[in-house]
Amino acid sequence: MGAAEPLIVIENLRVEFAQDGQRAIALRGVDISLYKNEVHGLVGESGSGKTITAMSIVGLLPRQALKLLSGSIRYEGRELLSRSEEELRSYRGSKIAMIFQEPAKYLNPAFTVGEQIRETIREHMGLDRSQANARARELLALVGLGNDGRVLAAYPHELSSGMKQRAMIAIAISCNPDFLIADEPTTSLDVTLQAQILKLLRTLKDMKKMGVLFISHDLSVIKEIADRVSVIYAGKIVESTSVTRLFGHPMHPYTRLLLMSIPDARRKGRRLAAIAGQVLDARADPQGCVFAPRCPMARDLCFKESPTFIAHEQDHMSACHFAEEAWKL
């Protein structure tokens, strides 16, 4: 996995925005390397900066509110952050596609599913109407919505929520993107549908050799789909490694505590661990570790000096002064 060149490299990404006249920090140093044919899970609680990371990649940060401070996002070695809007637009939907949490809101209610697929194809692939239509039909069959053209002519409100998410996936993969960003795509679905959509995404990834950034707050979903995981806390990536290593041998106390908070049948009857304290205030810019105020193993050093995000073991990055001790928690 790590042998090939990464498709997308995000380095030290910092983003801030104005909140009630004060500056608030949305991302305080995000480093992620994303590869083709690999599902990279990005896990963190709400407000930790998952969606902002995703939106930064496709250049869709809300313009007025968010200010990019520093960092770099490279796609196939070329910097994305300095690109013009027009150049970024040619990437979006064709090379990097996105699916979202609530398909009901992210599909336009006034147009048929077919039209919403066709317009994307026509924009990026330069096909004419009938070619685009034929392709849209194939795509719907591919995501399991049949090829009788019924869904093609349907409006979003005529579909069930699982079908809507499949339709959104069809739009996303319509131009054979190299990379797919999936922002909590299963959170609004029930467990059965969730499993089906995860399976579909996995199949499509294998078939198209796509890279996937799978955003979720749910570690059990991440465990099911991801090859590699990055854990984000308060706008900073605190740990990144393969899914087996992360679940087997976490090297950041936050990850360790997150893992302990997953309900587990084998630990039935025991209390679920909750992480004490509150998430770091976005307006704060501590000189020490962002997790130190809630960390059960924090020492003086943790409040004084921010740990660098480095490899502690082969292919296992962590931003903790005491990474080796985290698994003992």
Next chain:
Amino acid sequence: MNLVKYAAKRVLRLIITLFIVSTIIFFVIRVIPGDPALIIGGVDAKPADLEAIRARLGTDRPLSTQYAEFLWSILHLDFGRSMISDEPVTSLILQRFPLTLALAVLGLLIGILIAVPLGVLSAVKRWSGWDYLGLVLSQLGMAIPSFWLGILLLLVLAIRFPIFPLFGVDSGAGLVLPALSLGLARAAILLRHTRASMIEELSKEYIVAARAKGLPETLIRYKHALKNALLPIITIAGIEFGYMLGGAIIVEQVFSLPGLGRLFLYAIYQRDFPLIQGGVVFIAVIFSVVNFVADMLYSIVNPKIRLE
């Protein structure tokens, strides 16, 4: 098939509306002070003459008889004759209608053609110079009375620079100024709604999705957002159109146009009962038809709205 059922339902509703409306207007005009016989005969008329006029008009009979007769005749689409000119009410209305229709259509067109592009521009370039200009213009448009705007238009474009005729509609040019003063007022109202509606739609999630698909911003605005934003615009435009079809009294007065507004106004002055009744029924029908068309447009613009 469904549409036929729907239309039948609407027609039934229209009939009930018409019954209620005509009943109310029948009694209201007879309860308010003013006797058509006195207006026809004049204040100096002798009581005997007045009696004779009342007998001729039929207003001397009991109200219940008059009401029964009124209902019976409108069932046969007969609205009677004007008490003043003795012409059939239907032909009086139909004579005036083409002018009013032309004015209403032009006024609505002008309103939409100004309001929608400016409203979209305002919404897209929010808090920019364009937006403030749009807001100020729409504030002015709503605050300026249409008679004043009409007179101003006449002063400038008919007298100072005689481009358009001062009055009369013998040529189409005569319609321009009245349509403009009607349309500018509609534009003011529609602009506000277009702006608000576009701003709302542009903040929806499907816009983010459209951007993530790499669609050009113009397509996102004019295809994705505008189609959804049209809904409230259609509602307001429909209501405004309905009002204009009932006649634009002030604009007709300023430009001395023989439209429905003045016809109905004089009918009320002269207590011309059949003409008032016919006018009210006519306006109710027009409103129902316009509403029906607006509802049809609704279901085209937003497929979620089913005709039921």
